[in-house]
Amino acid sequence: MVKKILSSKSPVKLLEKSVKGGLGPGNLGVFASRKGVGKTACLVQIALNRLVEGQGVIHVSYASRVDYIIAWYEEMFKNLATSENLQKAMETHDEIIRRRVIMNFQQGGMDTEQVLKGLEALLVHGNFPARTIIVDGFNFYLPAAADVKLFKQFAVEHQLEFWFSCSLHGDDPLFDEQGIPFILKDYLDSFDIIFTLENEKDRVKVNLVKDHDRLSLKKLNLELDPQTLLLARA
Amino acid sequence: MDKALSRMRNIGISAHIDSGKTTLTERILYYCKKIHRMHEVKGKEGGGATMDFMELERERGITISSATTNVSWQDHSINIIDTPGHVDFTIEVERSLRVLDGAILVLCSVGGVQSQTLTVDKQLKRYKVPILAFINKLDRVGANPFKVKDQIVNKLGRRAALLQIPIGLEDNFRGVIDLVSLQAVYFDGPNGEIVRREEIPAELREEANRYREELLDMISLSSDELAEAILEDKVTPELLHRVLRQATIQREFTPVFIGSAYRNKGIQPLLDGVVNYLPHPGEVENIALDLDHNEQPVVLQADPELPCVAYAFKLEEGPYGQLTYVRIYQGKIKKGDELFNTRSRQKFKVGRLVKMHADHMEDITEALAGDIIALFGVDFASGDTICSPGLNYTLTSIYVPEPVISLAIEPVDKISSDRLSRALSRFTKEDPTFRTYLDPESRQIIIQGMGELHLDVYIERMKREYKVEVVTGQPEVAYREAITARADFDYVHKKQTGGAGQFARVTGYLEPFEGSYEFINEVKGGHIPREFIPSCDRGFQASLKKGQLLGSPIIGVRVVLTDGQFHPVDSSDLAFQLAAQGAFKQAYKKAKPQLLEPIMKVVVETPSEYSGHVFASLNQRRGIIISSVETGVYSTIEAEVPLSEMFGYSSVLRSMTQGKAEFTMEFLKYSRVPQNLAEELMEEHRQEIEKEKGK
Numbered sequence: 001m002v003k004k005i006l007s008s009k010s011p012v013k014l015l016e017k018s019v020k021g022g023l024g025p026g027n028l029g030v031f032a033s034r035k036g037v038g039k040t041a042c043l044v045q046i047a048l049n050r051l052v053e054g055q056g057v058i059h060v061s062y063a064s065r066v067d068y069i070i071a072w073y074e075e076m077f078k079n080l081a082t083s084e085n086l087q088k089a090m091e092t093h094d095e096i097i098r099r100r101v102i103m104n105f106q107q108g109g110m111d112t113e114q115v116l117k118g119l120e121a122l123l124v125h126g127n128f129p130a131r132t133i134i135v136d137g138f139n140f141y142l143p144a145a146a147d148v149k150l151f152k153q154f155a156v157e158h159q160l161e162f163w164f165s166c167s168l169h170g171d172d173p174l175f176d177e178q179g180i181p182f183i184l185k186d187y188l189d190s191f192d193i194i195f196t197l198e199n200e201k202d203r204v205k206v207n208l209v210k211d212h213d214r215l216s217l218k219k220l221n222l223e224l225d226p227q228t229l230l231l232a233r234a
Numbered sequence: 235m236d237k238a239l240s241r242m243r244n245i246g247i248s249a250h251i252d253s254g255k256t257t258l259t260e261r262i263l264y265y266c267k268k269i270h271r272m273h274e275v276k277g278k279e280g281g282g283a284t285m286d287f288m289e290l291e292r293e294r295g296i297t298i299s300s301a302t303t304n305v306s307w308q309d310h311s312i313n314i315i316d317t318p319g320h321v322d323f324t325i326e327v328e329r330s331l332r333v334l335d336g337a338i339l340v341l342c343s344v345g346g347v348q349s350q351t352l353t354v355d356k357q358l359k360r361y362k363v364p365i366l367a368f369i370n371k372l373d374r375v376g377a378n379p380f381k382v383k384d385q386i387v388n389k390l391g392r393r394a395a396l397l398q399i400p401i402g403l404e405d406n407f408r409g410v411i412d413l414v415s416l417q418a419v420y421f422d423g424p425n426g427e428i429v430r431r432e433e434i435p436a437e438l439r440e441e442a443n444r445y446r447e448e449l450l451d452m453i454s455l456s457s458d459e460l461a462e463a464i465l466e467d468k469v470t471p472e473l474l475h476r477v478l479r480q481a482t483i484q485r486e487f488t489p490v491f492i493g494s495a496y497r498n499k500g501i502q503p504l505l506d507g508v509v510n511y512l513p514h515p516g517e518v519e520n521i522a523l524d525l526d527h528n529e530q531p532v533v534l535q536a537d538p539e540l541p542c543v544a545y546a547f548k549l550e551e552g553p554y555g556q557l558t559y560v561r562i563y564q565g566k567i568k569k570g571d572e573l574f575n576t577r578s579r580q581k582f583k584v585g586r587l588v589k590m591h592a593d594h595m596e597d598i599t600e601a602l603a604g605d606i607i608a609l610f611g612v613d614f615a616s617g618d619t620i621c622s623p624g625l626n627y628t629l630t631s632i633y634v635p636e637p638v639i640s641l642a643i644e645p646v647d648k649i650s651s652d653r654l655s656r657a658l659s660r661f662t663k664e665d666p667t668f669r670t671y672l673d674p675e676s677r678q679i680i681i682q683g684m685g686e687l688h689l690d691v692y693i694e695r696m697k698r699e700y701k702v703e704v705v706t707g708q709p710e711v712a713y714r715e716a717i718t719a720r721a722d723f724d725y726v727h728k729k730q731t732g733g734a735g736q737f738a739r740v741t742g743y744l745e746p747f748e749g750s751y752e753f754i755n756e757v758k759g760g761h762i763p764r765e766f767i768p769s770c771d772r773g774f775q776a777s778l779k780k781g782q783l784l785g786s787p788i789i790g791v792r793v794v795l796t797d798g799q800f801h802p803v804d805s806s807d808l809a810f811q812l813a814a815q816g817a818f819k820q821a822y823k824k825a826k827p828q829l830l831e832p833i834m835k836v837v838v839e840t841p842s843e844y845s846g847h848v849f850a851s852l853n854q855r856r857g858i859i860i861s862s863v864e865t866g867v868y869s870t871i872e873a874e875v876p877l878s879e880m881f882g883y884s885s886v887l888r889s890m891t892q893g894k895a896e897f898t899m900e901f902l903k904y905s906r907v908p909q910n911l912a913e914e915l916m917e918e919h920r921q922e923i924e925k926e927k928g929k
Binding site: 066070097098101102103104105106114115117118120121122124125126127128 | 842845846847848849850852853858859860861862863864865869872
């Protein structure tokens with residue numbers, strides 16, 4: 001087992017520290033922004049952080065092809081290994097692949113119950129030890145309150161943390177005065193943590209708008225590196 | 235352009251195992267008037283389909299060998315190379331693909347694109363074969379050609395559009411609408427042999443127009459002329475045919491045909507498609523390498539007047555003796571010609587020359603460039619290139635993977651052993667991925683291949699075709715050893731026992747290397763004379779054959795020779811070889827060797843309700859689950875699993891899923907064996923050696 005773990009000053013850790021030590025089992029978190037700002041990059045970094053710490057991750061995707069998702073992981077890992085100066089990067093890489101499964105659900109006719117059934121098959125029958133589930137590409141613009149509740153219930157039941165991405169579209173304004181995306185207002189109860197990504201003078205800034213019980217806009221001292229899409233201190 | 239050449243097609247039929255390929259081939263032969271009665275696959279009528287004439291294939295309902303057969307359609311001569319569908323026989327598929335100019339990719343209208351379709355499609359792309367897609371089994375419950383067409387676009391990444399839409403589906407499937415001519419096509423008569431073209435039924439007109447527009451949209455990207463004609467509403471079937479042909483041959487577009495071979499519907503338009511849209515041999519570029527000029531590439535011309543270049547792609551021992559299937563790329567082959575095999579460097583005279591049909595053969599006196607024929611009485615290995623004397627070309631050698639599994643066999647009685655050696659010699663000639671050798675230690679015959687099923691098939695063929703019963707041992711995985719650290723050596727080989735002595739000293743180091751083996755000479759000042767450097771190299775190479783962990787071959791070693799010493803009288807080639815071997819032995823253990831095992835890429839397709847069981851079964855087998863793609867009803871699970879854990883998986887999978895799941899497996903890479911297992915294996919190996927010593 002490769003023991004070298006990301007340093008505690010690593011930006012991903014800072015992100016988690018900003019929210020009382022992380023999302024925690026039984027909870028849902030989300031990154032919201034317009035398309036192409038960096039949601040997937042954030043999700044993959046959280047996943048990689050879990051993976052290098054020796055935990056299992058299931059990456060659920062609705063649209064992308066499996067090879068695209070694998071390419072995301074490869075690219076982000078490469079960048080992370082360089083920036084964190086990871087020792088034995090190749091060995092770590094081979095290790096973490098063992099702990100990651102990508103589940104791709106073709107959209108159209110695929111309901112959340114089926115998705116959860118697939119997850120259950122892997123977690124329970126397949127005995128796959130994941131604690132973190134990444135859900136990329138879920139469409140919040142469909143009436144989905146019931147689905148999100150199902151995810152929440154599943155997270156509590158199996159003691160998992162779920163990280164979602166939420167792609168925002170439509171005319172401005174997309175956020176209310178507290179910085180909460182309008183579309184997510186329907187799901188506020190279910191989500192414990194809401195981050196938003198904001199384009200500001202060619203930089204992508206990370207804002208925390210819901211932190212467990214607290215609803216208030218907090219601009220974090222974090223941004224996405226425009227080159228590597230890695231989280232970095234602003 | 236030579237008329238005969240432009241009327242020639244060499245095509246293959248590639249498919250997923252149950253998509254109805256054999257039935258389709260049978261129907262094609264029937265409509266081309268070569269056989270007079272149609273059979274069903276699996277020998278329902280006792281005859282079996284004509285193409286898979288091997289008994290074993292008949293029993294399993296699958297086609298293994300790539301027999302070729304010639305038919306004519308609309309004044310065109312079509313050679314059909316029947317390609318096998320199972321991944322375990324990939325080498326056969328690949329060899330067949332080498333000689334094709336075009337192919338029909340058969341898909342099932344219910345199952346759609348499945349994992350084997352992906353494998354076959356990848357092969358077609360690798361050999362740059364232009365294709366037509368045929369969506370079969372439209373009479374089946376759940377048939378949906380539109381969905382399958384979308385899968386061709388999304389999963390195979392091909393630009394494709396339907397050239398036909400169905401009139402009715404499932405039980406109600408009656409015919410097709412041709413979107414090029416805008417006619418309804420029906421298939422009458424007891425066997426659908428009468429093609430009746432009519433106006434499109436009123437209720438389907440709108441749908442037909444919609445799909446025609448989609449087709450035009452898709453194909454207009456390939457032709458400005460067509461794009462203009464569309465704007466001016468002047469699209470003629472002739473223009474459309476021409477653009478379709480050009481785009482298909484350029485592999486920019488895949489025309490999609492539909493039908494039901496079993497119900498005799500849609501076959502004749504597909505044959506028209508072969509003639510209209512797939513290339514003739516002159517339209518495909520083929521390249522040979524000139525062995526006399528440093529393997530410079532030479533473009534071959536399908537011109538019968540030029541010197542001959544041909545390729546032996548398939549050997550087959552039939553009831554009439556050994557047949558060698560040959561594709562002629564350039565020139566011609568005539569009875570009595572003298573030709574040259576560039577591998578064996580032997581000249582030979584062309585004796586009997588035949589054209590193969592599915593159930594009989596026809597003697598011919600000459601065959602021209604582009605054609606596929608068979609020769610009698612020549613001693614070839616598959617993959618040989620044949621040239622006119624004076625030329626020394628080779629057609630690019632086909633990539634042959636290393637075998638990953640081996641099995642000890644022993645004939646049950648002495649009488650069989652002669653027949654066994656004949657069988658083995660033929661199989662190894664036919665199939666380069668099938669190998670055999672005599673283990674010098676155990677005195678057992680070992681056969682090697684690409685998977686369990688691959689070897690099973692040969693064992694059954696020994697029984698059926700050669701009447702040889704063999705007892706088999708446990709299948710064994712082909713392990714490898716590799717070093718993980720640099721280690722120095724300094725070794726003196728000295729022997730002084732009367733007569734000429736032996737002396738050699740080598741100094742240097744071993745280190746891990748990405749490739750298989752590399753030897754670097756850094757000796758300065760003539761400390762080892764130049765003539766003995768190759769001796770050292772040979773000595774090191776000899777050491778690689780057997781590692782010290784499990785006696786497996788060693789890969790991934792770079793040997794750097796930095797210094798040495800010699801004696802003017804006592805040093806010799808042998809002395810340096812032995813010194814190198816001694817040095818290797820000395821350094822190997824220090825270089826932290828580890829055991830590697832073959833890892834297979836396994837793809838399981840299963841109804842989603844069983845996916846949990848499949849996950850569990852792969853996990854138990856030390857598998858890494860890479861991904862799972864769910865389409866609602868079906869899940870496609872991809873995993874990397876050590877070959878040693880995959881023995882007997884097909885029966886496990888079958889019983890776990892009531893036979894509803896299937897899997898494919900191919901070699902992916904060599905990877906480290908976990909420490910505890912490696913120790914177990916080495917312990918077993920030690921005990922075996924002890925036992926041998928005790929004997």
